[in-house]
Amino acid sequence: MEEVEGRTAFVTGGASGIGLGISTALVTAGMNVVIADVRQDHIASALEGFAESDRPTSVHALELDVTDRDAFARAADDAERTFGRVHVLCNNAGMGILGPVTVARYDDWDWGLGVLLGGVVNGIQTFLPRMLEHGEGAHIVNTSSMAGVLPVPNAAIYITAKAAVIGLSEALRSELAEKGIGVSAFCPGPVQTNIREGRRTRPERYGDSGYTELERELEERPNSPLWMDPYECGERVLAGIRRNDLYIFTHREFRDGADERFRAMLASFPDEPLNEERAQAIDFLLSNPIFGEVLERRRS
Ligand code: NAI
Numbered sequence: 001m002e003e004v005e006g007r008t009a010f011v012t013g014g015a016s017g018i019g020l021g022i023s024t025a026l027v028t029a030g031m032n033v034v035i036a037d038v039r040q041d042h043i044a045s046a047l048e049g050f051a052e053s054d055r056p057t058s059v060h061a062l063e064l065d066v067t068d069r070d071a072f073a074r075a076a077d078d079a080e081r082t083f084g085r086v087h088v089l090c091n092n093a094g095m096g097i098l099g100p101v102t103v104a105r106y107d108d109w110d111w112g113l114g115v116l117l118g119g120v121v122n123g124i125q126t127f128l129p130r131m132l133e134h135g136e137g138a139h140i141v142n143t144s145s146m147a148g149v150l151p152v153p154n155a156a157i158y159i160t161a162k163a164a165v166i167g168l169s170e171a172l173r174s175e176l177a178e179k180g181i182g183v184s185a186f187c188p189g190p191v192q193t194n195i196r197e198g199r200r201t202r203p204e205r206y207g208d209s210g211y212t213e214l215e216r217e218l219e220e221r222p223n224s225p226l227w228m229d230p231y232e233c234g235e236r237v238l239a240g241i242r243r244n245d246l247y248i249f250t251h252r253e254f255r256d257g258a259d260e261r262f263r264a265m266l267a268s269f270p271d272e273p274l275n276e277e278r279a280q281a282i283d284f285l286l287s288n289p290i291f292g293e294v295l296e297r298r299r300s
Helices: 017-028 040-051 069-083 106-134 156-179 195-201 212-220 230-243 252-267 276-281 289-299
Strands: 008-012 032-037 059-063 088-091 138-143 181-187 247-249
Touching: 008 017, 008 069, 008 106, 017 032, 017 040, 017 088, 017 138, 017 230, 032 040, 032 069, 040 059, 059 069, 069 106, 088 106, 106 138, 106 156, 106 181, 138 156, 138 230, 156 181, 156 289, 181 230, 195 212, 230 247
Parallel strands: 008 032, 008 088, 032 059, 088 138, 138 181, 181 247
Antiparallel strands: none
16 A cells, blocks of 8 residues: 555554554554553653654543454544544554473463464454455554564464464455555564563453463563664564565564574475376465465565
8 A cells, every 4th residue: 555644543552562563654644543542641641742743643542451342443434533434554563472392281272372363353243354355455553573484482372463464464465455455473572561561451351371480580581772663663564564565574684583484494395296187286275376476575
């Protein structure tokens, strides 16, 4: 979507960190932005910041827990009442849920997957029909993570969700291109945000956790000044929307690790002759044009 000016975006987790960086970049580019966030204190400080910007009336904020499907529908109605049709959806809300899988309890899995994957699903289920109906073109950005491409230990729940968000984005991309809706999987590396405060958004109903102590410790961990600035992240997302990128990466440092992962996969295929007859029978499963398009665009 090259032309973003005057269009409307809906950004979940938009009141802090990366979501706020995305919202700021989109507002600066002339969009109207609806910020949806579960933390009222984040909303208040984000609105204070926008009040001092050039375009304070281009931002509308509402409280939303992305796991609440009815509230999501009401938030979409509210967004449309405020700014009209929504053209960009950033499914970004999330928290760090980290720790060894050996101590994870069902509440950890249910909360983690509920927000990090379920929240994205709910965003799509809420907004996709509305985007198809207005037919003016749209773009969906799903925040995954570099960890979704390059998994590390002690983050199984997080990685399960983030890897699924990449697969989900690729699947959507395959289906929606013809309908004028672009889809990007956004995979940032470390960014200076409030992600360490995740436990503050953990609902009581998911209180039987194996990570209680770890979450307290995580909250004390400071950001490094070497991590990326959230606004820079937001600008990269804006550029990705404009170019209709399938993948939006932020950190060159992860390239070699990703390369090793993909080579490990390729090296694990059976080293045996191709069965031509079988290949023909399943040729619809053997490739996907979305990948060729990325390579083609990189070449040009
Ligand atoms: P953040 O804590 O600064 O911002 C996340 C926002 O999401 C917060 O304002 C929080 O209140 C909101 N949120 C949390 N649960 C929610 C829910 N159930 N419903 C609605 N809003 C909710 O953290 P950050 O880092 O900006 O996180 C944004 C996304 O970026 C997350 O999906 C995270 O996994 C991802 N990410 C972050 C990285 C980092 O280094 N900070 C790296 C890779 C991915």
